[in-house]
Amino acid sequence: MNPVEQIKHSRTEARKLRDPNADICFLALADNDGRASIRTLVLRDIGEIDFTIFINQTSPKWKLFSAGADYELLIWYPSQQHQFRIRGTAAPLDANTVGQNWLRRPQGSKYLDYIYEDFQPQSSELASREQLTAEVQRLKEVHKGQDMQAPSKVAGMKLIADQIELLDLNHEDRIHSRRRFNFVNNDWQMTELVP
Ligand SMILES: Cc1cc2nc3c(=O)[nH]c(=O)nc-3n(C[C@H](O)[C@H](O)[C@H](O)COP(=O)(O)O)c2cc1C
CATH class of the missing domain: 2.30.110.10 (Electron Transport, Fmn-binding Protein; Chain A)
Incomplete structure (x- = not known):
């Protein structure tokens, strides 16, 4: 078996x-x-x-x-x-397989991957949830979606x-x-x- x-x-x-x-x-x-x-x-x-x-x-x-x-x-x-x-x-x-798969991720998950890279690492401590949501809002204004690529x-x-x-x-x-x-x-x- x-x-x-x-x-x-x-x-x-x-x-x-x-x-x-x-x-x-x-x-x-x-x-x-x-x-x-x-x-x-x-x-x-x-x-x-x-x-x-x-x-x-x-x-x-x-x-x-x-x-x-x-x-x-x-x-x-x-x-x-x-x-x-x-x-x-x-x-x-x-990296190629990762990049191709990443494009199919839900939009919110894509923003989070940007957050981990440019703002704070995953699982790190936040001063407040508001700090996170403000950063996501800022990202949404800069990136509408189609221009987003898998961060490194x-x-x-x-x-x-x-x-x-x-x-x-x-x-x-x-x-x-x-x-x-x-x-x-x-x-x-x-x-x-x-x-
Ligand atoms: C249903 C479900 C699916 C999840 N899928 C993933 C995933 O595919 N990749 C991932 O990194 N975290 C995923 N998570 C979040 C992880 O469980 C975890 O909270 C996060 O990755 C941080 O883990 P770490 O601090 O141990 O590195 C998922 C959580 C749940 C409840």
Whole structure:
């Protein structure tokens, strides 16, 4: 069994049922001191063994990635009763792909990317919300939309899986099925786990 194909299938079924989690994932990172952080992200493309996310280089999570932080990506589709936990390596997405995708972002998100670059980094402290909304208003007056290009700190990451765990709750008497898959010699090897 190929666990990436299983994720794609579960996601397709989740989308059909308008599962609110169908297009998101949860990314946990650990810093050098072992301090954990976790956040929700849009899960973009799923490749043969990789998962694409879009993030900003001014953000704490980018800094953690740059420092080689360990990660785990979690996907939970309630409509399918499937949980996936993904581990592996990470590699930045090429600038061309990032730039093309960025053009399709909602307008508000584009302004925020400008904010991160020219005003304050993502996740930094604001003096007030008014300060932020005033800056967005200023940007709206300068940039009407069509002239906007991806700022240089917009980025994407490919998370390349070497281990995927599937917890399947669709079994009788709550005796769930839990399987770990390791990518070895270009193939997925399965190990059954106590759920
Ligand atoms: C539904 C949802 C989708 C999100 N998608 C993204 C995303 O695709 N990229 C992103 O950088 N942040 C996204 N966020 C915001 C992140 O969860 C997080 O708050 C932000 O990126 C700052 O993270 P950091 O301080 O850990 O770097 C999303 C949040 C939610 C609730």
